[in-house]
Amino acid sequence: MIDWRAIDTVLLDMDGTLLDLHFDSHFWLEHLPRRYVELHHLDEATQETVRSRILHEKGSLNWYSLAYWSRELDVDILALKREIQHLIGLRSDALDFLEWLKQAHPRVVLATNADRESLELKLPITGLEAYLDAIVSSADLGVPKEAQEFWFALQDVEPFDPERTLFIDDNPRVLESAREYGIRYLLGIKQPDSTRPDKAIKEFVALDRFASIFPGNSPPVGREDQAHG
Numbered sequence: 688m689i690d691w692r693a694i695d696t697v698l699l700d701m702d703g704t705l706l707d708l709h710f711d712s713h714f715w716l717e718h719l720p721r722r723y724v725e726l727h728h729l730d731e732a733t734q735e736t737v738r739s740r741i742l743h744e745k746g747s748l749n750w751y752s753l754a755y756w757s758r759e760l761d762v763d764i765l766a767l768k769r770e771i772q773h774l775i776g777l778r779s780d781a782l783d784f785l786e787w788l789k790q791a792h793p794r795v796v797l798a799t800n801a802d803r804e805s806l807e808l809k810l811p812i813t814g815l816e817a818y819l820d821a822i823v824s825s826a827d828l829g830v831p832k833e834a835q836e837f838w839f840a841l842q843d844v845e846p847f848d849p850e851r852t853l854f855i856d857d858n859p860r861v862l863e864s865a866r867e868y869g870i871r872y873l874l875g876i877k878q879p880d881s882t883r884p885d886k887a888i889k890e891f892v893a894l895d896r897f898a899s900i901f902p903g904n905s906p907p908v909g910r911e912d913q914a915h916g
């Protein structure tokens with residue numbers, strides 16, 4: 688499915704691709720609205736208003752900015768995230784894939800919309816850093832991955848040949864943006880959130896397990912082969 692000889696850069700999304708999106712979905716749609724209402728002594732119904740306010744920013748840099756939401760909602764978003772940080776974790780066989788990439792050594796770059804505060808929370812918990820050659824946050828570039836400008840800015844800080852690059856992301860809008868820029872190999876994620884049903888992605892091949900794209904699961908050498916030396 689993937690000819691690894693044709694690839695020298697792998698760009699990886701974080702949330703929903705390497706990490707289980709369950710933490711984020713649960714935080715933004717359940718935990719934060721509930722804690723907001725508690726902290727500001729508002730009635731239960733306000734939770735719905737908070738959810739709509741959050742969803743209204745979807746896809747913008749604000750959507751991904753902890754500072755923005757701390758200001759907007761007058762709460763300490765990072766502290767609230769820490770309350771449920773036990774839900775932060777790697778997706779299925781992401782670690783096996785990262786380990787394989789490390790020994791196959793294409794350049795491996797995290798290309799994320801998560802801001803630096805999110806990264807500071809998630810990187811130590813997940814140990815991702817050990818497997819990455821570089822980490823690029825759209826917050827540093829001033830434009831989200833959904834926009835074309837992101838890819839030009841990424842190219843400046845982290846040069847890559849789009850013809851020899853694989854990009855994996857669970858967000859079809861982001862994949863579309865990468866395709867428009869000219870990245871040749873694109874893959875989606877079938878189930879970004881382990882507690883929710885598969886997502887319907889029609890435009891892109893979506894991965895079930897990373898194992899389907901790297902040759903790590905070839906059968907071990909059998910006894911007979913060993914006997915023949």
Ligand SMILES: [Mg+2]
Binds near residue numbers: 700702856
């Ligand atoms: Mg994602």
